[in-house]
Amino acid sequence: MTPSPISASYTLADGREISIETGRMARQADGAVVVRMGDCMILATVVASKEPKPGQSFFPLTVDYQEKFASAGRIPGSFFKREARLNDYEILTSRLIDRALRPLFPDDYLCEVQVLVSLISSDKEVMPDAMACLAASAALAVSDVPIMEVISEVRVGRINGEFVVNPSRTQLDSADMNIIVAATETNIMMVEGEAKECDEASLLKAIQIGHDAIKQQVKLQLDLRAKLGLTTKREYIKPYTNPELEAKITEFGKEKVYNVAKAAMGKHERGDAFKAIRKEYEATFTEETALPAADAALVGRYFHDLEKDVIRKMMIEERVRLDGRKLDEVRPLTMETDVLPSPHGSSLFTRGETQSLTTVTLGTTDDELLSETAATSDYVKFILHYNFPPFSTGEVKMMRGQSRREVGHGNLAMRSLKQMMPADYPYTVRVVSDILESNGSSSMATVCAGSLALMDAGVPLPKHVSGVAMGLVAEGGKFAVLTDILGDEDHLGDMDFKVTGTRDGICGIQMDIKCDGLSMEVMMQALEQANRGRLHILDAMYKSIAEKREELKPQAPRIEQLTIDREFIGAIIGPGGKVIQEMQRETGAKINIEEVGQEGIIKIFSANKESIDKAKNWIKSIVAIPEIGETYEGTVKSVVAFGAFVEFMPGKQGLLHISEVSWKRLDTLDGVLKEGDKIKIKLVGTDPKTGKLRLSRKVLMDKPEGYVEPAPREDRGDRGDRGGDRGPRREGGPRGDRNDRPRGDRPQGGDRGPRRENNDNNNENNNQPTPEVAPAPQDNGNDDDMKL
Incomplete structure (x- = not known):
């Protein structure tokens, strides 16, 4: 059941x-x-x-x-x-x-x-x-x-x-x-x-x-x-031990291990000295007195335990560390910026035997990282990658992609530096830290090197961020808090406590406890000591580079950002992307548009400032609203019998009626204007019915002396343009309701007399050929582009 x-x-x-x-x-x-x-x-x-x-x-x-x-x-x-x-x-x-x-x-x-x-x-x-x-x-x-x-x-x-x-x-x-x-x-x-x-x-x-x-x-x-109803846990096989062998190893090596630990050697020198003690012990055995295989496998473990015990007691009782530093002392610092000629920003940060070479690369919106979980799908524009190659510790290892440790250390550094990244920074930023040497606290070296490289790249960080790794050794009711721990101190200690921040507060924290617990008193002391270490490192960083570079590196791409009303996004993109593709082709800039609420965010990306300025001006002209009374330089797009259509802003055309071309009366524009001509015009108004823009060229010219306004034209040959200033069209049929058309004084009601037949003039007019009417311009339906 x-x-x-x-x-x-x-x-x-x-x-x-x-x-x-x-x-x-x-x-x-x-x-x-x-x-x-x-x-x-x-x-x-x-x-x-x-x-x-x-x-x-x-x-x-x-x-x-x-x-x-x-x-x-x-x-x-x-x-x-x-x-x-x-x-x-x-x-x-x-x-x-x-x-x-x-x-x-x-x-x-x-x-x-x-x-x-x-x-x-x-x-x-x-x-x-x-x-x-x-x-x-x-x-x-x-x-x-x-x-x-x-x-x-x-x-x-x-x-x-x-x-x-x-x-x-x-x-x-x-x-x-x-x-x-x-x-x-x-x-x-x-x-x-x-x-x-x-x-x-x-x-x-x-x-x-x-x-x-x-x-x-x-x-x-x-x-x-x-x-x-569970009350017990399973029994398990415990590993083989030999307390007698452990005691002999302690007796043989305790003093020797202590002398090496106290000598303030370098990482590899100290490691070699510890190995020499073990080999010296193993050399005391002959073929006849060789240890059994099970005991021989324990020798390395017991020497490791002995080293751990001796070093911990030395730190707690004598307040002496492996490299001779005081408990709250930071290792010697060396830092440089602009160390690589091609990256957009770079730095080399060295603290003792830990070194990070960090680069910064600036990219566009297309370079954002897609970060997906089951519930979310977000684009990330600040990326940090941490690499820990085996040569950094003098080892030979297979490289099979990023380890979990590398992902974790990179994430801590990223979260710390991200706190100082401006929210509206238009670039996608990738920081890469390559650890060239490692003897403890390489993730904190990444934070410091990353802050320096970002400043070197011209990224507007308001403050530097530094980090320091704290350690703890606790035994018998006594403890020692260590600042800027070595790799061995991390391995042999009871706590790895990493703290990052600015002069004004903490930005990131990562703490792992290996002992039975940590009191709030000890934790507070560790945090206060970490603050002093962090400030010491920050002082050195500000001496190296105090603030971001005013100008981006010559090889760095430029991005400018514009904010427009959302309604203009379609005009900038154009039908099928025609307008934005033409802009990118003609200017050489890359243009990204993002809709945020009621606004459009436009990012213009190029390594050439002239290219960015050209694209920016083009966009500004598209989103600009024509102002009546303003003067513009336009291009004649087409010439028709009743005037010319002139584009005076990208996507904005207006009618220059033949009567507005010159103070002189013109019957045709042949020889006066042709397609492609550049002319100055003034926006004088809009058609009250269609909303189309009306332009004038003659108002920018001096009126001839003695000029007399011409009488209204008798002929109707130019009526086909439908673009002149004819006033509102009468309601009704194509020519209005004939009963509404004025016919002079006539009796109201009663007998109005016989209807007049066609007189000679009418006959004459009827016998005239119908004047040819010029076709309406083909504006492809883009009426909106011609509206104010």
């Missing part, structure tokens, strides 16, 4: 409900749950092997978060129409879960564990990444896989000065602080997020609010576990 699903739920302060259910889906996994809030549903499963692989020396945890496009009623846009490799957003969410879960497993647990988290139903207003870790932890809680504690994660946003737990997607758009906190019931485990220059006290308050919410979610998981 299939067991019934079991669930537990609780309600947030704003009335939203979060529920966890198990026993209905994925029942063959070691643990499986569905977490739900609104229409957002996340399925999390966990499976662990019963035994470790032979020779396994590390904990093989795999965490993958994936969003099913069907969850939002969408079909993937790839060629195969199926979900492919994880995108950056899914990788970043996977890392959030992994970094929070990994410290919860016992140190001697080496069985392979796979945690899979899938978004199976999407809600446009619910951010699934904040609930993914709750689902993963709940799946472990309802399984017998050994974990030491239950955890959860929440997002905390500050909207209009108020802190909100797990804000909606709409609320988050207006937040000035956005952080994710992971914790157990008693200890903070991980923090990551961004802010618009918040202070340290506000950050700590947000962390505390997040921890309070996490406690409720931990209780929810424990309630669900209690309903299942």
